Amino acid sequence: MLARLMRWMLLAESALGAALGYWLVSSNDWSLWTVPLLAALLPFAAVLPGHLAATLLSRARNEPAALWWRALAGETWATILVFVLRQPWSRHAPTLSGERGNPARVAVLLVHGYMCNHRIWDEMAAVLRRQGHTVLAIDLEPVFAPIDDYAPLIEAAVQALCAHTGQAQVALVGHSMGGLAIRAWMRAHGTERVARVLTLGTPHVGTKLAQASSTPNGRQMRWHSTWLAELATSEAAQSYRLIHVALTPQDNIVFPQRAQVLDGVTPTVFEGLGHVQLALDPGVAQWVQDHLADITPTP
Numbered sequence: 240m241l242a243r244l245m246r247w248m249l250l251a252e253s254a255l256g257a258a259l260g261y262w263l264v265s266s267n268d269w270s271l272w273t274v275p276l277l278a279a280l281l282p283f284a285a286v287l288p289g290h291l292a293a294t295l296l297s298r299a300r301n302e303p304a305a306l307w308w309r310a311l312a313g314e315t316w317a318t319i320l321v322f323v324l325r326q327p328w329s330r331h332a333p334t335l336s337g338e339r340g341n342p343a344r345v346a347v348l349l350v351h352g353y354m355c356n357h358r359i360w361d362e363m364a365a366v367l368r369r370q371g372h373t374v375l376a377i378d379l380e381p382v383f384a385p386i387d388d389y390a391p392l393i394e395a396a397v398q399a400l401c402a403h404t405g406q407a408q409v410a411l412v413g414h415s416m417g418g419l420a421i422r423a424w425m426r427a428h429g430t431e432r433v434a435r436v437l438t439l440g441t442p443h444v445g446t447k448l449a450q451a452s453s454t455p456n457g458r459q460m461r462w463h464s465t466w467l468a469e470l471a472t473s474e475a476a477q478s479y480r481l482i483h484v485a486l487t488p489q490d491n492i493v494f495p496q497r498a499q500v501l502d503g504v505t506p507t508v509f510e511g512l513g514h515v516q517l518a519l520d521p522g523v524a525q526w527v528q529d530h531l532a533d534i535t536p537t538p
Contacts, residue, residue, distance in 0.1 A: 245327035256281030294491040310489035314513025341371030349376035352415025383454040393424040408434040
């Protein structure tokens, strides 16, 4: 669903670029190359205004400017890579496809965030598979559903991983809203099958960027939302002992950045990265590997 929506958006932007190029050629005597050039470039350029506005709005003034500039550069490329070059071109739902990793490595479920699909995990999944993990990256759809509605999808994926590998537990890695979806799933289905949970850039206490959101899941991620407060109140204490949190002070989507913590959970801070970069960065991938390396799978 999301990939199809993104493809239509890119097509519309390309058509708009071609129309603009045709107008420039016909009324201003520009070269005919203007038409295909603008048709090709506008889909890339269209993602930048919102990205730059969010980056400016989210900047924490007490953080080093050099790290903000570094994150701006890296996140700009990450945004183009994920939202233009990857996610729109996903045509099939992810499956295990007969894959079975090293039985000595815990199986891993990757859960993406808001307005994303499983393609954001391309780097992470490849790294974990090379380490011998059986990996499944799922799609959370409908795109704009309440977060609790994703719990059955995660439950089905956990069941599939356990059946496929013969392991009794899995590790779950969530990016952004994906971390909240995992917490909602644990609230609904318990923690018996959870070996570990790692969250990357998750708005555990909400983000101010979502204040204007009108979608059900967007409203739930507002800063100090009622849903987030109820989620925290309803969680069992032992669930937090399973969770490890990674955040970046340069997060351009989830802010205030350093506030995104859980009671009793000390976060790991990655400097100079943007929000999408947390799912792509080799250093973050190594952090995930390190947290999975000491898990002994249970049959």
